[in-house]
Amino acid sequence: MSDPFDLAQAVEPVSAGAAPGGTVAVPPYFAGLNEAQAEAVAITEGPLLVLAGAGTGKTRVLTTRLAHILRSRLAWPSQMLAVTFTNKAAREMRERVGALIGAAVEGLWLGTFHSNAVRILRRHADLVGLKSDFSILDVDDQLRVMKQVIEDANIDEKRWPARALATLIDRWKDKGLRPDMLDRDEAAGFAQGRGGALYAAYQERLRTLNATDFGDLLLHTLTLFTSRTDVLAEYQERFRYILVDEYQDTNVAQYLWLRLLAQRHRNLCCVGDDDQSIYGWRGAEVGNILRFEQDFPGARVVRLERNYRSTPHILGSASKLIAHNQGRLGKTLWTDDADPGEKIVIRGVWDGDEEARLVGEDIEALQRAGHRLNAIAILVRASFQTREFEDRFLTIGIPYRIVGGLGFYARREIRDIIAYLRVIHQPDDDLAFERIINVPKRGIGEATLQAMHQLARHERRSLYRVAGTLLATDELRPQVRRVLGELQASFERWRAAAAQTALPVLIATVLAESGYAEMWQLARTVDAPGRLENLKELLSATETFETLTAFLDHVSLVMDNDAQAGGDAVNLLTLHSAKGLEFDTVFLPGWEEGLFPNQRTLDEGGLAALEEERRLAYVGLTRARQRVRISYAANRRVYATWQAALPSRFIAELPPEHAEHAAEHGMYGRTVRGLEDGAAATPSPGPSSFGRRFGNRIASGGAVAGGERLSGEIDLTPAGEFRTGMRVFHQKFGYGAVLAVEGNRLDIAFEKAGRKKVVDSFVAPV
DNA sequence: TCTCCGTCGCTTTTT
């Protein structure tokens, strides 16, 4: 692997600032901060790492710090950059800072890495080969492009799936690596050494689409900063103070990005907790936070260790557990709470059904004791685990909500209609156009699309434009031509209307005139009414947007999980999406070897992966304010078959003085006998099916399909070589003679098919 | 172009 820090080496290290630090008078908003918190707020100058343990008042410190800098007139809002990972976190911060200092938050650069990057990139898009109205692809689009690239390279997509390539490329982008920066070993990682070439082809394709994916937003800004020092200098000068939340989750690209921006003023404050780094599998580098003091010489480190959230028993358990990890910066959470609270309860159960039943009973008991369901959460390792609980809760009538899951904008009907809007906004958005060209069904099928693609590639124009050309020919069947013509006419109409129509009205028009709404009205599936509901919801959600562009930007960046506020309900969510949240009562089911820690993760990532799993357990425990109930089942259904399972190793890492096994049900005992019946006697159910398949992919050799792609010769036909009288061949219409040439359109008398107008790229001279 | 059927593959997912 090449040194991911190549880029950094081109950059001066951020040196120690002579930090004046501290403030003179103590402003009122310092009241109530503990000593460490106050320090984290007051040290405004120079690099600062705030190690904020779970429940130590991190958000409060962040917002107070922001307010403090603004109040002290150290910087104008427009000179501050505050970066979060989620839109939700950004929103919360904006609200809380707003509450502290009022309207001055206007002008603050507060947002996610991605939204801040877009803001910069739109201004300078031309410098990295994009137009400023570039579109931001979501994962689906990304995958579709990837498939095209793989297909174009004549690689068998079965053997080398687009998914895998996408992951590979994403990881490169996470590291800040452009195609030209890969070293040989890395580039050879896919389809017998063609990974690097495919990456380059993919980037090229995105450029012609005037599009970026998520990783590009950062990568392109990095390119911009390193290639144009004048632009970089402008932003370096502007951002006097930079604040970063959840620093343990930054990837290399983000690190480099921050490092470049912070270079001038050196006032970079990063807040994070190495023990809560759980996104390594997505390219996050715990190393960033571990290395902070080396990266930024002279950095100060403040530890927030006083916990205001959990009971001593919970804290004691969490601390003991996480102590099993190596390579931590080390913190010890403490609380001066005199009441130790309830011990953590650990329960072994027979199977998933019993587990769900038990949790259900507990919740009912809590409910009777006056606890609110909103304050109860069930945190699972994998989302499919929620199903058993849902089933049970439906049966016994406990209201619940799934937190996370498919976000509003990820739903099919919403994506479809957004595709319509994207085409209205940017007719050249091929991916969007392709998505809806036959939705609802118009009879425009694969064959038509194929022809359009061929022509589009040949003429280097978009599908939408090409459609216009084809409509003037006999290339398409009359039926298809009519329908496509109507569609295009509709788009022209909508586009003309877009400028002076309110967004909800525009969308309603599109829904009605495209037949899309009707499609769902006629559908007699169970989900149809819900989808129509969602579309209605979209209408009201768009009311607040001034322009179509503003809305589309919002959509690409804010794949918000609409906070299903609702009434009082139990929360079902994954451990990953629980980070940053807290609940009175937390249930942690499924603590079994193979499931948690997850076997596949272990297979792929070894010790580092195990430690990340442990951090996940730590995150789970520290979500709880008052009580934690852990459970493990002796038998777990994995896909079709029953697997025997052993308790998670993490259970043994919980200290008996803080965590106790509930009285034996006698149920778990049966397991052991069950085990002897010949099922796997090894601890983990996992490695059997999971890991192996991945191995196959690497082991098996040749791709290659090739040969059969039609019409290489047609693609190669140079333009303008047709003359009147020339004899030609057309795939569909057969042989004929050219009667007239009008630009790229030919008027041809075919021997069998009669007189037709066709596009020259579909015709070969003979 | 649509529909039916067999095969494959199965974790987490802030943007």
Next chain:
DNA sequence: GCGACGGAGA
């Protein structure tokens, strides 16, 4: 055990 996807046939 289930859904997504691709190929074959109507």
